[in-house]
Amino acid sequence: MKRRGIINAPLSGHLARLGHTDLVVVADAGLPVAAHVPVVDLALVYGQPRFTDVLDALVAEVVFEHAWVSAPADDWPAGAWVDERLEAPAERIDHLDFKAMVNTAQLVIRTGEDTAYSNVILRCGVPFAV
Numbered sequence: 001m002k003r004r005g006i007i008n009a010p011l012s013g014h015l016a017r018l019g020h021t022d023l024v025v026v027a028d029a030g031l032p033v034a035a036h037v038p039v040v041d042l043a044l045v046y047g048q049p050r051f052t053d054v055l056d057a058l059v060a061e062v063v064f065e066h067a068w069v070s071a072p073a074d075d076w077p078a079g080a081w082v083d084e085r086l087e088a089p090a091e092r093i094d095h096l097d098f099k100a101m102v103n104t105a106q107l108v109i110r111t112g113e114d115t116a117y118s119n120v121i122l123r124c125g126v127p128f129a130v
């Protein structure tokens with residue numbers, strides 16, 4: 001049995017299969033996702049779990065080398081939430097471009113977050129020098 005970290009079995013399994021440059025999305029409760037993209041749905045009710053709680057757990061387990069948020073996220077808390085948790089600020093992109101990128105992701109993690117634009121696309125890095 002795991003001592004710490006992410007204990008949700010489906011999520012843990014998906015994370016173990018990620019490789020360098022794979023895209024992972026942490027999404028609010030309303031982000032549309034194409035049917036072909038794997039989704040681990042953690043949402044219980046609106047507001048639970050929070051976007052920030054899921055992002056914190058994910059950043060503690062996986063190395064990320066880049067991130068993108070929708071430009072409108074800066075008008076809501078999400079842009080700042082992401083920037084506080086990553087080594088470099090997330091790149092801001094048009095919301096339509098963001099949604100198109102979501103459909104190329106290897107994994108979407110759906111939260112119960114009910115704050116608009118609380119979504120981030122994360123590109124996996126590696127835990128060693130390249």
